[in-house]
Amino acid sequence: MNIKRHGAATVGIVAAGALLLAACGSNNNTGSGGSSSGPSGSQVNVACGGKQNLTGEGSTAQKAAMDEFIAAYGQKCSGQQFAYNATGSGAGVKQFTGAKVDIGGSDSPLDPTKGEPAAAAKRCGGNPAWDIPMVFGPVAVSYKLSGVTDLTLTPDVTAKIFSGAIKTWNDPAIKKINPSANLPSTPITVIYRSDQSGTTDNFQKYLGAAAPSSWTKGAGKTFAGGVGEGKEKSAGVADALSTAEGSIGYIEWSYAQSKKLSVAKIDSGAGPVALSTDSVSKAIDSVQVKAGSAPNDLVLDTKALYASKAAGVYPLVLGTYEIVCSKGYDADTAKAVKAFLTVAATDGQQNLTQDGYVPLPTSFQTKVLAAINAIS
Known part of the structure; x- marks a missing residue:
């Protein structure tokens, strides 16, 4: 496996709204129900357009996965650009809340004890930001x-x-x-x-x-x-x-x-x-959305996972979140963000195993697609 170590990756990608053809459930606290992969990009409608140069920054853990997402997005649409700067989760949150990038990447959700949700809401025009898990990696x-x-x-x-x-x-x-x-x-x-x-x-x-x-x-x-x-x-x-x-x-x-x-x-x-x-x-099969999370803010309940004593389970797994505005983007940016994340959640998952990740389980992917579709 080859991980590119440069700071930012830029490739042709999409900007567009997505009409989900897969059934999208509500945010509940059931487990993932299986680790089989869900629908590919051929099963969703991605309309290319919107903001031409989309940006993201943060988690180094998802760098190789982000390269896969960008490549998949480039195959879906041409003429659009996405640049991801792998500087670390803390920097990603700071750059997102400071409105320096369109998407923040973090291996931890926004932390209320540090005022991060409030700072993100301010950046999003008074609207809450959502934590959307896109990458599961041990x-x-x-x-x-x-x-x-x-x-x-x-x-x-x-x-x-x-x-x-x-x-x-x-x-x-x-x-x-x-x-x-x-x-x-x-x-x-x-x-x-x-x-x-x-x-x-x-x-x-x-x-x-x-x-x-x-x-x-x-x-x-x-x-x-x-x-x-x-x-x-x-x-x-x-x-x-x-x-x-x-x-x-x-x-x-x-x-x-x-x-x-x-x-x-x-x-x-x-x-x-x-x-x-x-x-x-096997570990991801037990992952649940944290009780009390707002709809479409898919914060994972990792405590039970990490304390697992089940046979055959490797419990030390993290989920990397894409942090986005639920509302507050201009129309072009919202379309680009939705399209990029839709491709990341579908076609972008297909080759993640070779990079040391585990694709989104089917039922969890449904929650992710529903959250992406709700961005406005």
Whole structure:
């Protein structure tokens, strides 16, 4: 897999309103009901037009997925342009609320404790912004340790490593889980995101949900572990993990694949589970929209997912949101945003598996298409 590392990707894409031919349900709190892919772009009507140069910025986790979306959009319509700048979730929210871009990309929904929904509503002319999940991607716990190609970690041990309570690779807690591994006395070097990162937020939420007694440092886009070395963006973390002996870090699976990094299995209580499309699909099958969310604001309830102890499930999965105005765009921009997101949710999903993501499950895709169609 090849992930382009440049800052912005620009390709011919669409701008248009979309009339959904697939049945679109209401926002409820049922699970996804299966991980099979839903309708393609051939089953929706995308009318090209509107704003010619659409812009987006944010999550690095969805960079490879965004490249797929842009390519699919370019096949659907010609003459339109979309540029996505992968600068990190925090920057994406800031650029969106500051009206610098048309779409913000974030691995976490807008945070009320930081005033982000209010800032977004102001940017949207007094109308609420919506968080629309478009990309599901697993987070790998990757490491570099010579002679160790098979490593299992529990949530408790992972939390203790990233908080500094476990300092060497031959710690008894790690050896107990990996009795046949030749674990050296090498010091553990934690690698974390130094920028404002939705991946960091999701990873810390996972530790808090899966190992609450061992991770008491909270969540948020800033790493709170208090140990290790910070690296900027996903590419910086991937580079460090590929070269620093004894290192461990959290990184999107797509980057781990690109750098051929070793990935730990997770044992949540029902046995070790390797990161795979199948184990992630099983996790996504249980994803629900958070209770109390406004219609079409599809904030995911990740707490139950992260605390899952189900057999065969890899629970460390994040959803990347496209943050958009529900209303408040001018007519041309609204048409472009709706068309781009419609193609992203349909044709754009077809090749995501090869990039380390899992396509939108069918019933969840229905909710996404309904939200996109409601943008005005």
